[in-house]
Amino acid sequence: MGPVSTEKAKPEKLQHDSPQPTDEDAGVIFYNETVIEHFTNPRNVGEIEDADGFALVGDPSCGDQMKLWIKVEAGHIVDIKFKSFGCPGAIATSSMTTHLAMGMYLEDARALTDDDVVRALGGIPANKQHCSLLGINALLFAIKDYEQRSKNQP
Amino acid sequence: MGPVSTEKAKPEKLQHDSPQPTDEDAGVIFYNETVIEHFTNPRNVGEIEDADGFALVGDPSCGDQMKLWIKVEAGHIVDIKFKSFGCPGAIATSSMTTHLAMGMYLEDARALTDDDVVRALGGIPANKQHCSLLGINALLFAIKDYEQRSKNQP
């Protein structure tokens, strides 16, 4: 088998897109193409050895966990990497969070919300909304960690 | 439409015959061909104006009623006629009762039982067994009526 990522969502496009999620579909999960794309090809996966900020959020026994590393230069996030355990929603929102934050001024990054992530993904199933907090929380805590460290090493 | 009786059970033979009545079929009524034949062509229908014995049995508001007339000569039933209100089982057993009794010695006729009628019909659905009593009771009461009258007019 070739690497999974080369297959992407191509043949399934319609399957995941056509039935509009409605109230009564709540029991079944329909992700849109963007979510699936970020899930199958998550951006910025990995670790940063000499990170300037780090966060560990979530509880794997409750369904998801995320580790986030940032590298900061001149008030910018110049590198960002993550690793996530969780459902496709957790992985896709993790990926999108890092994608949005990459290159941002810290203050702009801090202003990012879960809504921004969901919007950038073009929406996410109702019962996966909570996932979007994972990335945002990790980002905030990593920035906090960076600021803490900066304070301690002036 | 021609008279109903000319059609008889011909095209339906299999319908009524093939599924053997079983316990769990109790809810649905399957009559055999002989029963249907007696129902569609009942023997000895009518009244006897100068009957020697007569009986009226059953209660129409409970589902069936039968009138039975007999003519007796030299201890024989030389004529017998009936009229019945009721289900196919009631009509067929009425018919078969008269058919069996016709020409019989009174003592033989008195010995006829509902089982004899059912047997002569080749069986009757379980929930129609009670019907067979209608004819037999009418016959017994008609014979009784004849004997009563004979006693009174010696």
Place this chain on the structure above:
Amino acid sequence: MKARELIYFDHNATTPLCTEARQAMLPFLDTAFGNPSSYHRLGRQARSDVEAGRRTIADIFGCRPTEVLFTSGGTEANNLALRGAASAMKDRGCHIITTAIEHHSVLKTCEALGRKGFNITFLPVDSKGVVDPQLVADAIRPDTILLSVMHANNETGAVQPVEEIGRIARQRGITFHSDAIQAFGKIAMGTVLDYADMVSVSAHKVYGPRGVGALLVRRGTSLSPIMTGGHHEHGLRPGTENMAAIAGFAAAAGQAVEKLAAEAARLAVLRDRFEEMLLQTIPNISINSCDAPRTPNTSSICFSGIESESVLLHLDLLGICASAGSACTTGDPEPSHVLRAMGLSSLQAQGAVRFSFGSTTTPEQIDSAAETLAGIVKKLRGVSSLCQN
């Protein structure tokens, strides 16, 4: 006489599947077999097919998809409505009102609830087989929680004043259920949840498949499930969804509504013609509920002096399918509780035969059956101890 086609005058018992329903079902007997609860594409497709069916039914009744619960049929819909609402509201009161002419799935369920401690009032009907809304209003007590009145009766076709009754129920804050199983597809029903809180329908009475029905449940109605398991049907009816049946139901219901006006008019003409022919050729008959508003396809006729099963067997031997009382009481020697409630004597009720017409019915069948029937009645009356001749 040559063998003739079967004349099926028992459409109130069940109907043949219409082409549209059959077509809609076939894919689900084939590749579209997924479980709507499964995660994968077959599951998602199944889910969206179920929800498409639900939207169709919702559109037909002018309600929301979330107000449509699929059940295994009309009987289950009625049981869910009555048992489920009684159980959900038992702390608010224990009085339930229904009528004496309901289908057994309502009547026996109310009796069962009666044995569980609920008080049941069975309202009488007039000689036309119709419930008086005033009696409903008068029967309401402070502890009344639930009212169930059918929309159209299965034996006589008599249409009940459910809108008026529903208004009374809503005014008095009482949950109103209506068994519309015989009304749907036969008379225009409008947006039923405007006056009723729960409405039962069944697919196989409208040329849809066996094994599926729906309970329409107005938002906010108190209802507990009567079965437990998975989260299907908003947690109110568990069990893997029957997609083939749901798709067939949706297709059939769509057809039924589309053709309703034309078909109702056509059947009313045939029904009237049938009844006129019988009245002209057979003495001593009476047509039940003939002065009531009736579904256009139902003719319930009492033939005095003879017994209905004997009529049915003669008819059957001649290829004509009809019923005595409702189909589900076959083998039950009790005369129809509906006709008895209308004041008919046990004897009269025993002579009742129901002819219910439908999509397969033609004018030729009407004429032929009426003629045949005249011969049968004459013959049976000739045998009957109750008739002079």
Place this chain on the structure above:
Amino acid sequence: MKARELIYFDHNATTPLCTEARQAMLPFLDTAFGNPSSYHRLGRQARSDVEAGRRTIADIFGCRPTEVLFTSGGTEANNLALRGAASAMKDRGCHIITTAIEHHSVLKTCEALGRKGFNITFLPVDSKGVVDPQLVADAIRPDTILLSVMHANNETGAVQPVEEIGRIARQRGITFHSDAIQAFGKIAMGTVLDYADMVSVSAHKVYGPRGVGALLVRRGTSLSPIMTGGHHEHGLRPGTENMAAIAGFAAAAGQAVEKLAAEAARLAVLRDRFEEMLLQTIPNISINSCDAPRTPNTSSICFSGIESESVLLHLDLLGICASAGSACTTGDPEPSHVLRAMGLSSLQAQGAVRFSFGSTTTPEQIDSAAETLAGIVKKLRGVSSLCQN
């Protein structure tokens, strides 16, 4: 990579209709549409078709036709068994014993009975997912009326010692119900009513249609109906019979039994091959219930460090259908109650995926899926915060 055929490894959720079942159903979508309760020939034919289906099912299980009750599916069979028996025997006692690994249609029903005043004991299972009969014996109290233990688990395939448990129940005079929905068609079951009083089966798990199942009820078992209406199914399950579904069920059940030995052997080989391939190519996996007697078609596998939905979505995108836990808990974030009962941590249980093989499964599918899966697991572990690399 070229588009490939769908690989359906979710046969425990539902199965495609077999040709025999489809063929058996078609006449009932056509001319054989009568209502079995109707008097006329179409009704009688329908009745005899229903009873033929009943005899087939009875023959398969070595019981009497009167011991077969058709229901709308497995969920209803389980509800009827538990609610019906509890209600029929409530004067004799209020204690019910079941296990922690039952399907939701048993588990939630027992919980509902618990809210109605019954005491429920949920027996634990060992790490293999099997109930110890000794625990059953020990749990029995003087007021125990009912015991329900499934024959084979839907998630792990673990087969329970139902014969031994049944003997204990019979000795102690306790009604024993067994949910055999996942056992039927997969393992030889013998004459089940010899040791169980009630057994549930469902058609759509054995290549039969949706919307029908059966509860086998041994003569003399106390059981009340949970729905009321007509006299159908010996007065224990009202509603117009679903002939198409019953005929399809009978045909499918016949097939399932006929092919059982060969198919079970074939699937066991494929299942073992699948598991060996995974064990060889993927580190840190464990096979649930692998040391228990299992149905031959079920592989429940925990992939440590990754979450099952992510595995399922990757699989789905590549055309492979599988499940996490049981299908009917999709959308439910709770990790499998079955795996938790076996002592797996919540984290371990979250990594479980169920592959259930069946008639459509080929060796090529097994190889291809195992290979694909190795790639997916590697990829997800590469992303996982719980994995080092």
